[in-house]
């Protein structure tokens with residue numbers, strides 16, 4: 356029997372697409388129907404810091420940690436991010452599936468200074484089907500990535516950035532990162548999602564993220580530590596590049612200064 360004739364393949368593909376779509380929505384539905392009673396999805400980091408560390412949760416009066424905080428903490432504390440990402444995903448999903456049925460603060464992966472503002476979550480035993488649990492676990496696991504895609508800076512391949520840098524007169528930033536690098540993740544969360552920084556990056560820069568466990572750096576660049584930032588200034592007339600290396604993790608204020616200094620340095624060489 357010829358199943359994969361052209362006539363048949365379209366319904367098969369459409370069918371597969373629908374399953375994927377339905378499955379992707381299910382986690383979000385479970386969040387909206389159940390988890391959202393207590394958990395907000397995302398609150399910017401500077402507000403969370405003010406709320407938990409300066410105002411004892413009186414500012415936002417959160418009923419529970421945000422899904423984004425949970426997603427981030429679990430990836431830091433559960434399993435080994437240097438291992439296969441799929442294995443960590445399974446371990447994290449297993450943690451969530453267990454926690455929502457058998458919540459116990461002893462198992463908590465949250466920063467204790469944040470966890471202490473909350474009583475233990477009530478068990479959701481009997482309220483969710485196995486499929487719901489699987490869907491919501493994946494939703495929470497993926498949330499951290501999703502928020503970066505929505506609110507962070509879009510990363511470009513180096514070749515694209517190089518072409519655009521000349522045309523749009525922008526500075527390229529190459530971020531050298533690694534999956535096990537805690538300071539890279541800390542900077543992603545605390546600095547590279549900040550609204551002022553994201554706005555400035557989008558306006559004046561083109562960002563290239565190189566995960567050193569998978570790829571090598573362009574322009575024969577080398578690093579001793581992660582994260583390291585390279586600021587690449589491209590001269591549109593003669594194609595020459597000037598490179599400034601900034602190793603290490605930075606606070607929001609310092610990184611903003613570094614960005615502004617780079618813009619000033621570029622203006623100087625341009626004129």
Ligand code: HEC
Nearest residue numbers: 389390392393418419451454458463464465473474475476
């Ligand atoms: C009635 C309020 C409430 C609902 C509904 C609720 N949670 Fe929670 N949840 C909390 C509170 C409060 C905490 C923080 C205290 C704790 O860790 O037990 C928490 C903590 C968690 C943690 C553990 C974080 C950690 O390591 O400490 C996970 C995972 C979690 N919730 C997932 C979910 C998911 C998924 C749903 C929806 C299916 C959900 N929660 C529904 C109140 C709630």
